[in-house]
Amino acid sequence: DTVMTQSPISLPVTPGEPASISCRSNQSLLHSSGHNFLDWYLQKPGQSPQLLIYLGSSRASGVPDRFSGSGSGTDFTLKISRVEAEDVGVYYCMQTLGYSFGQGTKVEIK
Amino acid sequence: EVQLVESGGGLVQPGASVRLSCTASGFTFSNYSFNWVRQAPGKGLEWVSHIAGSSDNIYYADSIKGRFIISRDNAKSSLYLQMRGLRAEDTAVYYCAREGHPLIPGFFDHWGQGTLVTVSS
Numbered sequence: 001d002t003v004m005t006q007s008p009i010s011l012p013v014t015p016g017e018p019a020s021i022s023c024r025s026n027q028s029l030l031h032s033s034g035h036n037f038l039d040w041y042l043q044k045p046g047q048s049p050q051l052l053i054y055l056g057s058s059r060a061s062g063v064p065d066r067f068s069g070s071g072s073g074t075d076f077t078l079k080i081s082r083v084e085a086e087d088v089g090v091y092y093c094m095q096t097l098g099y100s101f102g103q104g105t106k107v108e109i110k
Numbered sequence: 111e112v113q114l115v116e117s118g119g120g121l122v123q124p125g126a127s128v129r130l131s132c133t134a135s136g137f138t139f140s141n142y143s144f145n146w147v148r149q150a151p152g153k154g155l156e157w158v159s160h161i162a163g164s165s166d167n168i169y170y171a172d173s174i175k176g177r178f179i180i181s182r183d184n185a186k187s188s189l190y191l192q193m194r195g196l197r198a199e200d201t202a203v204y205y206c207a208r209e210g211h212p213l214i215p216g217f218f219d220h221w222g223q224g225t226l227v228t229v230s231s
Binding site: 001041043050051054055061092096098099100101102103104 | 145154155156160169171205207210211214215216217218219221222223224
């Protein structure tokens with residue numbers, strides 16, 4: 001089974017400052033197509049999850065460009081260049097070779 | 111506008127069965143794969159099951175394999191999750207999620223609002 005591990009679990013952030021979340025897989029997510037099969041989702045308080053990033057680094061439609069995804073193989077990062085108050089919530093990575101989520105990273109304003 | 115509306119949740123006794131439904135609108139249902147994802151109270155997301163557009167590919171999480179059955183009725187634009195032998199640990203909000211791209215796995219671009227299943231005596 002593919003196990004996804006996120007860090008940190010909790011991330012206090014200051015508006016306007018950058019933030020970074022790590023996601024590691026115990027198996028490579030690099031497909032023979034050359035794409036990394038990893039998504040990032042944000043679940044805002046009281047809402048259903050929403051897609052932010054797919055294939056490791058492609059932003060979904062409507063996602064602000066302050067969000068970026070990077071990494072390959074087993075190590076991935078979600079970065080927010082300048083955090084805004086509306087970015088609070090729990091961020092999840094999900095591997096899409098067989099589907100499993102990381103445990104989530106709760107982002108809150110300091 | 112794409113809409114996914116789950117129903118069928120509620121309070122059920124351990125060992126009981128329940129069928130969840132997800133009714134879709136605003137797009138051609140048969141063109142998309144779907145998934146069920148659940149979230150126990152105060153916990154993270156757990157992928158449950160996947161079904162392709164023509165039902166030719168179906169996958170399950172190990173935690174529910176043999177107890178849950180995913181299905182769909184393209185004529186009714188509906189997705190289902192038949193849950194049997196329910197346990198306390200199955201208590202969760204169950205979301206249906208559309209896979210929004212035919213060539214990209216994952217890419218859950220639309221989610222329903224979820225339906226809560228509580229397993230308790």
